[in-house]
Amino acid sequence: MDLGAITKHSALHAKPSGLTLQYGTAGFRSKAEHLDHIMFRMGLLAVLRSKQTKSTIGVMVTASHNPEEDNGVKLVDPLGEMLAPSWEEHATCLANAEEQDMQTVLVDISEKEAVDLHQDAFVVIGRDTRPSSEKLSQSVIDGVTILGGQFYDYGLLTTPQLHYMVCCRNTSGQYGKATIEGYCQKLSKAFVELTKQASCSGDESRCIKVDCANGIGALKLKEMERYFSQGLSVQLFNDGTKGKLNHLCGADFVKSHQKPPQGMEVKFNERCCSFDGDADRIVYYYCDADGHFHLIDGDKIATLISSFLKELLLEIGESLNLCVVQTAYANGSSTQYLEEVMKVPVYCTKTGVKHLHHKAQEFDIGVYFEANGHGTALFSKAVEVKIKQLARELEDKKGKAAKMLENIIDLFNQTAGDAISDMLVIEAILALKGLTVQQWDALYTDLPNRQLKVKVADRRVISTTDAERQALTPPGLQEAINDLVKKYKRSRAFVRPSGTEDVVRVYAEADSQESADSLAHEVSLAVFQLAGGIGERPQPSF
Ligand SMILES: CC(=O)N[C@H]1[C@@H](OP(=O)(O)O)O[C@H](CO)[C@@H](O)[C@@H]1O
Numbered sequence: 001m002d003l004g005a006i007t008k009h010s011a012l013h014a015k016p017s018g019l020t021l022q023y024g025t026a027g028f029r030s031k032a033e034h035l036d037h038i039m040f041r042m043g044l045l046a047v048l049r050s051k052q053t054k055s056t057i058g059v060m061v062t063a064s065h066n067p068e069e070d071n072g073v074k075l076v077d078p079l080g081e082m083l084a085p086s087w088e089e090h091a092t093c094l095a096n097a098e099e100q101d102m103q104t105v106l107v108d109i110s111e112k113e114a115v116d117l118h119q120d121a122f123v124v125i126g127r128d129t130r131p132s133s134e135k136l137s138q139s140v141i142d143g144v145t146i147l148g149g150q151f152y153d154y155g156l157l158t159t160p161q162l163h164y165m166v167c168c169r170n171t172s173g174q175y176g177k178a179t180i181e182g183y184c185q186k187l188s189k190a191f192v193e194l195t196k197q198a199s200c201s202g203d204e205s206r207c208i209k210v211d212c213a214n215g216i217g218a219l220k221l222k223e224m225e226r227y228f229s230q231g232l233s234v235q236l237f238n239d240g241t242k243g244k245l246n247h248l249c250g251a252d253f254v255k256s257h258q259k260p261p262q263g264m265e266v267k268f269n270e271r272c273c274s275f276d277g278d279a280d281r282i283v284y285y286y287c288d289a290d291g292h293f294h295l296i297d298g299d300k301i302a303t304l305i306s307s308f309l310k311e312l313l314l315e316i317g318e319s320l321n322l323c324v325v326q327t328a329y330a331n332g333s334s335t336q337y338l339e340e341v342m343k344v345p346v347y348c349t350k351t352g353v354k355h356l357h358h359k360a361q362e363f364d365i366g367v368y369f370e371a372n373g374h375g376t377a378l379f380s381k382a383v384e385v386k387i388k389q390l391a392r393e394l395e396d397k398k399g400k401a402a403k404m405l406e407n408i409i410d411l412f413n414q415t416a417g418d419a420i421s422d423m424l425v426i427e428a429i430l431a432l433k434g435l436t437v438q439q440w441d442a443l444y445t446d447l448p449n450r451q452l453k454v455k456v457a458d459r460r461v462i463s464t465t466d467a468e469r470q471a472l473t474p475p476g477l478q479e480a481i482n483d484l485v486k487k488y489k490r491s492r493a494f495v496r497p498s499g500t501e502d503v504v505r506v507y508a509e510a511d512s513q514e515s516a517d518s519l520a521h522e523v524s525l526a527v528f529q530l531a532g533g534i535g536e537r538p539q540p541s542f
């Protein structure tokens with residue numbers, strides 16, 4: 001390590017004094033103008049991680065669903081998964097080191113992690129369409145280069161595409177070809193094979209409206225469209241030619257406001273979906289004959305996918321263990337339906353896909369989704385091998401089911417939740433089962449719910465347990481929540497500090513929208529009083 005050169009270069013990407021940031025639920029996020037030093041330093045860290053794992057490491061420059069002025073960065077580990085927790089700590093440490101301490105921190109990390117500094121390093125970089133992303137990714141490259149790492153800059157990519165590229169490169173192409181063409185071909189081939197078997201193939205209802213949040217999803221879907229157009233026709237909205245990224249559109253807006261995005265008309269009987277700003281989340285929706293808006297969120301997506309997989313397993317006569325992983329934000333009705341009607345085991349983890357992903361890896365087949373639409377399905381290596389073999393050996397109905405499973409495994413992006421891949425999975429399942437979006441929605445009825453945010457002086461005063469469903473501190477808060485919940489029917493509420501925003505999140509559900517709103521408001525007041533609320537007291541806003 002040429003520490004002298006690093007110090008000199010680091011000064012060109014100086015840390016604003018007094019700024020501390022933490023590697024949170026999805027890496028670093030902040031206003032773009034505060035992130036230059038973070039990008040340079042994450043370039044350095046990616047090189048160390050690459051040397052340590054002797055693998056290609058990914059760096060993605062994006063702030064997902066955050067406003068256009070924000071940006072962020074996260075590292076992608078060798079098999080396309082999120083950065084290991086111990087390295088998240090190194091990332092935070094390095095990000096917050098003062099200029100004069102940079103050398104010591106780098107040496108410390110290298111020693112603690114036994115990094116062989118003579119090892120080669122390779123880093124791949126991707127970025128979203130934010131105006132700040134290009135310059136910031138250049139700072140990542142500066143960091144990589146100054147530590148002697150090699151790099152490949154993919155330029156504009158969706159977050160899940162970068163995860164895919166990293167996995168392909170570290171598995172010698174077994175997972176797929178590490179190019180955009182490779183990604184498009186792998187998914188489209190699986191999709192076209194699957195939908196060929198649908199009885200209503202060629203039906204005019206096989207078209208979907210996609211709100212792309214004015215983000216990278218629009219570019220990448222346009223690029224990919226011609227590969228799968230025989231199976232599905234997509235109509236893109238909020239494609240970035242006019243509107244602002246994530247502004248009044250996109251998956252996060254639609255999910256949290258429970259209404260259609262601007263820039264796209266949702267007519268009766270039309271199937272619509274929204275991606276978020278980096279295309280790793282998707283939610284579906286439609287309007288009924290009375291013009292009422294219906295949201296189909298991650299929970300219902302997980303239900304559709306797991307029921308389809310379960311049917312196929314039954315058909316081929318294999319009893320593999322299949323589970324669904326959710327977070328505390330999952331609608332109570334979805335958990336009940338999965339457990340009681342579908343008889344599928346359900347697990348609850350902390351918020352943040354890395355937690356869901358790890359839990360899902362424990363099973364033969366793990367389907368995981370956050371309610372906000374971030375998720376995928378994971379298949380163990382042994383299951384993949386077995387299904388491939390059955391697809392070759394079995395005949396008739398069983399053979400057909402095994403081939404469907406084989407294709408659906410290829411259609412999922414198993415490295416991360418992926419809006420494009422999930423959309424194709426959902427479209428294939430709906431076509432194969434001959435389901436309309438209304439029939440899918442009717443599987444169960446969501447409990448009315450409300451999410452609110454409360455500003456407090458220091459959100460770390462709230463600590464939680466039981467997959468974030470219970471507050472341990474501050475004293476008295478959980479008792480207060482328990483008392484409030486008792487006042488409403490079929491109710492549930494919890495609070496947790498956000499990992500991506502400086503707020504405390506409040507969630508409540510109950511038997512009516514009025515009750516859910518009122519419970520959420522009362523819990524917000526309890527947080528404000530007991531956890532050091534700042535600014536105006538929460539007002540009933542619905
Ligand atoms: C309630 C909610 O939707 N929280 C989101 C949000 O995390 P917070 O820690 O709640 O800010 O952003 C994460 C990253 O995108 C996502 O994984 C998570 O589900």
Ligand SMILES: [Mg+2]
Nearest residue numbers: 064276278280
């Ligand atoms: Mg995202």
